[in-house]
Amino acid sequence: MDKRVDDLSTALRGLQSGASLMISGFGNAGIPANLVRALAPMGLSDLTLIINAIRRIDECDATLFDQKRIGHVVTTAFRGPGRTPANFEEQWQRGEVTLDIVPQGTFAERIRAGGAGIPAFYTPTAAGTSLAEGREQRLFGGRMCVLEEALRADFALLRAQKADRYGNLFFRGTQSNFGSAMATAADITVVEVEEISEHTLPPDQVHLPGIYVDRVLQAPRLD
Template sequence: MIDKRVDSIEAALIDVRDGASVMISGFGGAGTPANLMRGLDACGAKDLTVIVNSLRFLEGQAPGLFAEKRVKKAVCTAARGRGKTPSDYELQWQAGELDIDMCPQGTFAERIRAGGAGIPAFYTPTAAGVELGKGKELRLFDGRPCVLETSLRADFAIMRGAEADRFGNVRFRGNQANFGMAMAPAADVAIVEVQAFSETPLAPEDIDLPGVYVQRIVLAPDTGEIRG
């Protein structure tokens, strides 16, 4: 019998090892898998590659990742810290200890979607001729310059949902749907923390993320997240 439920955050993240790559859903503080983020912080894995919209909110939920220099590379759309004092990850980037791959938000989403669809790379006019496009292959399409962007895949993807059944079918609420539906197919292991388990299969019209893309689901309390 298929049952993708696990008993704890620790069990959900049990095989996250040194050198792993992890996609983390959420738009700023909205729809973030806060319990899994804290679990990632607690698991002790290092030399991580994180793929996340905003580094600031990751640092807020999992401060040890940067305070203990356990992230070697970050792919993100926003890397500005909070306030005037530089964050740990800003200081590490300035010192050459952290590799940051910054990309426009639409490109970020498409790189993930392409990874899940088996597309190795694509051209986009976004970032052509500006700082973010420097060093990337450039081609003209109908006279318009476009840069080559590579797709993104990861060992793990973590996200938050409202409800799931034992088959791994997930229903999102509000901003929980932001990057999760693209990240799950782009990861070898997709893990979803949910607010409720459904003892009966979710109705097809209620499913936002099909269970075929989900490997583990774990019950986690409401974190007071922004829903939008």
């Protein structure tokens, strides 16, 4: 099946208000900036964002928070740079958006579990801390563990260096980050890439098989 699409509107077809989105990225690597910037003009509201560091959304397109398009955030880091509160922080403090702050390893495993069909798992990470408040805790082997539910999303938005028409992906370095796991845990996976190969990618270059990818869009390179 040819998974190439020609424009952003086609790439994001079916995305509606109230949807949940996983967005790849670690630092600036793997952020699907073109897809993120296409969200605000769609006029959607009450979106749930699942992303490693929420400040990257503000840096990429502050209008998502300026226009109050976001209702809930699951993230490992919500502070902006410096002492001045980021737009998201101010909205959270005013109760305009809800926040689920998650240790990074737990964040990755919750996504992986969602893709593997595992509804929940126990982890010792965060046991006995404020992050465990309101969560079930049990003792295993003498260690207190916290029950964490898997994460799934309606859409996953990824960035890769190269794809072929079948959706097989090649990531450059840190671009892969959480993207591969997110692709398995979303109903629809959309990927912006710098290059679409006319030929099928060699097996040793396939970092994510096309079975997990629904749409591929060629987008400008981000420096």
